[in-house]
Amino acid sequence: MRNIALQLEYDGTALVGSQFQLNGRTVQGELETAWHRFTGEALRWNFAGRTDAGVHAWGQVANARTTTQHALETVQRALNALLPPDIAVRRAWEVPYSFHARYSATRRDYRYLLLVERHRSALLWQRAVHLDRPLDVPAMARAVHVLKGVHDFAAFGSTPAGPTIRECFVAECDELLENGRRLVAIDLAATGFLRHMVRTVVGTLLLIGQGKLAEAAMARILASRDRAQAGPTAPAHGLYLMSVTYPENEG
Amino acid sequence: MRNIALQLEYDGTALVGSQFQLNGRTVQGELETAWHRFTGEALRWNFAGRTDAGVHAWGQVANARTTTQHALETVQRALNALLPPDIAVRRAWEVPYSFHARYSATRRDYRYLLLVERHRSALLWQRAVHLDRPLDVPAMARAVHVLKGVHDFAAFGSTPAGPTIRECFVAECDELLENGRRLVAIDLAATGFLRHMVRTVVGTLLLIGQGKLAEAAMARILASRDRAQAGPTAPAHGLYLMSVTYPENEG
Numbered sequence: 001m002r003n004i005a006l007q008l009e010y011d012g013t014a015l016v017g018s019q020f021q022l023n024g025r026t027v028q029g030e031l032e033t034a035w036h037r038f039t040g041e042a043l044r045w046n047f048a049g050r051t052d053a054g055v056h057a058w059g060q061v062a063n064a065r066t067t068t069q070h071a072l073e074t075v076q077r078a079l080n081a082l083l084p085p086d087i088a089v090r091r092a093w094e095v096p097y098s099f100h101a102r103y104s105a106t107r108r109d110y111r112y113l114l115l116v117e118r119h120r121s122a123l124l125w126q127r128a129v130h131l132d133r134p135l136d137v138p139a140m141a142r143a144v145h146v147l148k149g150v151h152d153f154a155a156f157g158s159t160p161a162g163p164t165i166r167e168c169f170v171a172e173c174d175e176l177l178e179n180g181r182r183l184v185a186i187d188l189a190a191t192g193f194l195r196h197m198v199r200t201v202v203g204t205l206l207l208i209g210q211g212k213l214a215e216a217a218m219a220r221i222l223a224s225r226d227r228a229q230a231g232p233t234a235p236a237h238g239l240y241l242m243s244v245t246y247p248e249n250e251g
Numbered sequence: 252m253r254n255i256a257l258q259l260e261y262d263g264t265a266l267v268g269s270q271f272q273l274n275g276r277t278v279q280g281e282l283e284t285a286w287h288r289f290t291g292e293a294l295r296w297n298f299a300g301r302t303d304a305g306v307h308a309w310g311q312v313a314n315a316r317t318t319t320q321h322a323l324e325t326v327q328r329a330l331n332a333l334l335p336p337d338i339a340v341r342r343a344w345e346v347p348y349s350f351h352a353r354y355s356a357t358r359r360d361y362r363y364l365l366l367v368e369r370h371r372s373a374l375l376w377q378r379a380v381h382l383d384r385p386l387d388v389p390a391m392a393r394a395v396h397v398l399k400g401v402h403d404f405a406a407f408g409s410t411p412a413g414p415t416i417r418e419c420f421v422a423e424c425d426e427l428l429e430n431g432r433r434l435v436a437i438d439l440a441a442t443g444f445l446r447h448m449v450r451t452v453v454g455t456l457l458l459i460g461q462g463k464l465a466e467a468a469m470a471r472i473l474a475s476r477d478r479a480q481a482g483p484t485a486p487a488h489g490l491y492l493m494s495v496t497y498p499e500n501e502g
Binding site (some may be wrong): 009010011056058076077087088099119120122125126180239242 | 328331336338339371373374377391430431
């Protein structure tokens with residue numbers, strides 16, 4: 001029995017999420033269909049992170065144990081031929097039998113993209129969230145920085161069940177200029193994220209950037225561990241799962 | 252009578268081109284429909300450059316003479332509300348009565364994007380042309396450079412009718428790294444372009460990058476003024492009309 005890991009890229013626009021659902025196209029459903037067509041095996045693939053409808057990925061990771069004898073290059077080539085064009089396999093590699101895409105992961109990196117211009121964009125439609133008023137980006141950058149370190153993130157999680165303590169490695173907010181378009185990128189990396197956590201952090205930062213909430217509120221909201229204190233959940237289509245990190249001998 | 256110019260951005264994926272056609276959605280058709288709904292006027296808009304089905308634009312320019320009294324900000328806001336999401340107005344400005352988006356233009360800038368990786372991309376599907384073999388980018392950069400200056404570009408134009416002499420201001424080929432993806436960008440700027448010229452230049456450069464044609468062939472093909480000497484027309488979906496330039500008092 002081999003254990004194979006895949007790095008997956010997808011455009012979430014026409015997908016109802018990463019995890020299998022009966023009511024629409026999912027990354028897991030498409031991958032399992034493609035795998036079955038390729039090998040005849042009906043496998044359940046584990047995913048590193050659950051992403052919602054509309055969320056994109058440059059580097060989601062999935063794994064499954066298989067009896068296939070095909071070389072990794074053949075596996076990747078076959079899947080890229082069988083998967084629909086909005087899902088692609090960037091890398092396929094052999095992992096130890098104990099590797100689990102979700103439980104073995106030590107870090108997830110997410111990016112959230114905002115288009116901050118008076119008028120909407122056509123090429124960034126469904127790829128960045130459009131805001132037609134200026135944002136105080138330096139205030140947002142200072143506010144997001146308080147999330148760095150080990151904290152109880154219950155204030156930013158939608159479901160209170162289970163542990164809510166995580167270590168946050170990166171919490172940044174920067175301006176970018178791409179093709180003459182003014183973008184703001186919010187980058188978060190942590191051991192793991194609660195459900196809707198990145199989008200709730202972004203929703204809270206937007207209140208700060210729009211002057212509706214003081215910069216210092218971020219620390220107070222984090223300390224409150226109360227979801228009702230945080231801002232609204234920002235839309236899905238600005239969010240990208242950038243990469244997932246594993247211990248050196250497994251990644 | 253006012254003369255209004257618009258800078259237009261579009262995702263060409265679901266469009267059959269910039270110019271009005273009966274058999275599908277076009278930028279011109281959508282703009283004229285939106286304008287009619289907004290003002291009641293049935294106008295014909297002039298476009299700076301004709302783009303084919305699948306070709307994108309960050310900065311196409313169109314103009315029309317109108318009797319509308321609306322402020323430019325209102326015009327832009329109304330059009331962005333009425334146009335479909337894959338077409339957007341980036342800027343609206345007042346131009347002299349004699350201004351013509353096509354005939355007044357002094358320079359057009361195009362970019363062609365190639366994804367050069369073993370495996371395809373999901374997020375760059377329809378946004379860059381995928382090539383699964385390495386390219387000799389330095390050879391392509393040296394070859395494209397010979398196009399700079401005033402030349403007869405008949406070898407790279409699909410339709411031999413009309414003048415074929417143009418001045419080329421920029422002819423470059425560079426590697427980019429975006430979101431961990433290896434891209435090659437070919438940038439061309441000139442007074443104007445013959446039909447399919449950018450895509451034919453790219454198709455010829457690809458033969459050079461793949462080692463199927465010597466680097467020195469570029470100068471020979473240019474001098475031949477014979478379309479049969481050049482390479483094939485590269486696919487539309489890697490091409491972007493980046494910007495159009497006008498004399499200072501009109502742009």
